[in-house]
Amino acid sequence: MKTWWQSCWMILCVFFSIQLAQANNLTHPAQLQMQQNTNAIMAIINDNSLNNPQKIQRLNVYADRHLDYQRIAALSVGQPWRQFTTQQKQDFIAAFKDMMISVYANTALLAAQNAKITVLPRNSSDNTTTQARVYTQILNNKNKSYAVDYQMYKSGNTWKIYNINVEGASVVTIYRNQFGEVIQKQGIDGLIQALRNKTIAVK
Template sequence: MRTLVSVIMLLLVSATAHASVDMHNPNQVIQSVSINTFARLKADHDRLQREPTYIKTVIEEELIPYFDYKYAAYMVMGNYLQQTSDVQRGEFVDVFKTYLVNAYGHILFEYEQQEVEILDLPDYQDKNIVSISVRIRDANNQLTQLVFKLRKNRKTEEWKVFDVIAEGISMLNTKRSELYELMHKKGIDHVIKLLAEKNREFSS
């Protein structure tokens, strides 16, 4: 399962200039991310070996621009979102973003060469959410199929990834299941503190 998650994170990590990616086209977002992923990892391989913490910089620069972490954080909060203050929501989004950066950075060190094939390029006109399927072939010729879910921001009209479904399992729903019940039992401040502690553990 960790290998599968590793593949997911690698696909979300794009290389070099994201300014050239048409964020108004979800198909181009996934194409650019999947095509450029391995080039960036190979280019920075030696530095990452010398400076493991540099992986956080890579994630911040290359993953976060394509990931709607605020929307994902709000989805994790679900109906509990209405019970929080603006300050609490902001704090949760911040620690959730840092948690993603740390978690993805940790997983990236399991990187191995993969081949990526985009299976479909859906018609996204007049839609706010689309799903794009991708097939992964590893060095052992093992195939894995993933589904990326992207959402169009109503204000910017940019498309970003907010969830990945692997083997029928939504990563967003999994994280929501882990944290949603805790919010109701112990409150949002407890969950914020918990994620902050996990972030410190990752950093150490």
């Protein structure tokens, strides 16, 4: 079982640390946006006028537009989310986001030069005008291939990611199992503090 540190690294590095391999016959708007996202991200990463902190800052701004941290956080907690107070929800989302960013920050830029992603022209039968699953194939720097798909929903003119499945394993489900154990042992505030501690540990 992957630790939630590894899950956190995976969701962000899969989103950020990629080079685009062209795919033809992309028809769904979510597929087209995924391809556009990758082009924009790589433009930031390959901009030699920016230092690494500046690149990370811009990537974070981009992620805010395309990753729904609030929904990912709520899904990752699952049913216990209803027990959170409004303040605890705010604190958890902030701690969750900070942990995700801190975990990937020192690795994403390096990994970006060594992995490739192909957006596949495969359409899910569940795709609608407001919901979509975008399938990709990722090749890492060791030439190992991974099937990764993104669950997305339309918000205004933007498609937002709320879950990522890697080789059939749902990131939010992995989190849910692990966060549930922490809540049982340490309570809600204990989980929030655990995320904060993890952020400090990886900085």
